[in-house]
Amino acid sequence: MNKTLCSAFALCAGLAVPASAQSFDAPVQADVVQGWVLPNGQRVAALRLMLDPGWKTYWRAPGDAGIPPQFDWSRARNIDDVRITWPQPRVFHDGGMRSIGYKETLVIPLHIAPKRADKPVRLKMRMDLGICSDICAPFTLNFDAVLDGTATKPVPAIAAALASAPFSAQEAGVRSATCRITPAENGLQIEARVAVPSAGGQEQTVIEAQPGIWVSEPTTRRDGNQLVATARMVHSSGNAFSLDRSDVRITILGSSHSVDIQGCTAG
Numbered sequence: 001m002n003k004t005l006c007s008a009f010a011l012c013a014g015l016a017v018p019a020s021a022q023s024f025d026a027p028v029q030a031d032v033v034q035g036w037v038l039p040n041g042q043r044v045a046a047l048r049l050m051l052d053p054g055w056k057t058y059w060r061a062p063g064d065a066g067i068p069p070q071f072d073w074s075r076a077r078n079i080d081d082v083r084i085t086w087p088q089p090r091v092f093h094d095g096g097m098r099s100i101g102y103k104e105t106l107v108i109p110l111h112i113a114p115k116r117a118d119k120p121v122r123l124k125m126r127m128d129l130g131i132c133s134d135i136c137a138p139f140t141l142n143f144d145a146v147l148d149g150t151a152t153k154p155v156p157a158i159a160a161a162l163a164s165a166p167f168s169a170q171e172a173g174v175r176s177a178t179c180r181i182t183p184a185e186n187g188l189q190i191e192a193r194v195a196v197p198s199a200g201g202q203e204q205t206v207i208e209a210q211p212g213i214w215v216s217e218p219t220t221r222r223d224g225n226q227l228v229a230t231a232r233m234v235h236s237s238g239n240a241f242s243l244d245r246s247d248v249r250i251t252i253l254g255s256s257h258s259v260d261i262q263g264c265t266a267g
Helices: 020-024 156-163
Strands: 009-014 028-037 043-051 056-058 070-072 081-084 090-094 097-103 105-113 121-132 136-147 176-184 187-195 204-208 213-215 219-223 226-235 249-253 258-262
Touching: 028 105, 028 136, 028 156, 043 056, 043 097, 043 121, 043 136, 043 156, 105 121, 105 156, 187 204, 187 249, 204 226
Parallel strands: 009 028, 009 136
Antiparallel strands: 028 043, 043 105, 056 097, 056 121, 070 121, 081 105, 090 097, 121 136, 176 187, 187 226, 204 249, 213 226, 219 226, 249 258
16 A cells, blocks of 8 residues: 545445435445345345556455454344445455455445335445555545345346355365464464365465454465465464454455354364
């Protein structure tokens, strides 16, 4: 990142209506994609971001060179729970630093459990994110859409985003996932070993832990049928901490697919 702009642009995004970013000459447009209703009463919808050429935004775990997205659902109505599905991201290397995210169009599927299935859902919420090109800028996207459709047929754009999401450990054929934890300067070192078939190409990994713990970019290699990822962990407070292996999340990014592994055992 060459420069960070301190001011954020407020963008408004409505149902199938481009965000008002044009008045700010902003490099991102956004809207809500109406989806469909599941047999259990949940609604499937999506947030769609359309980035200008040369711009990118970031994944759930953006890497050291990225800005993590955050969501505020406090103004939404008739929503009991929301589950976000992130499509498979891309890995970028800029200035010797790795970031993880998306270019062009990003569709983020949402599975929404309404408090009352017989009433519309008002998707009034805010997304804080970073977008980068030669410069990086924090942005705020404000969405306000009413989900009241009765269709049960999947919408292609959302279905495609769901299909590109990482495989679960079971779907990917993970046989075991272990984590060896050892002391390191100012923190811990984690060595994760995952017995799993290749995800294709030169695999890369992302390791996440409980809130407040920074995890470095892992070094990743293959040891026979095992993928081995090693990283450092430091608490944001600088203090000593313990690691709950059940909170460790390992994502493997390959050229053919990605794999999402929740938790590991002692190794």
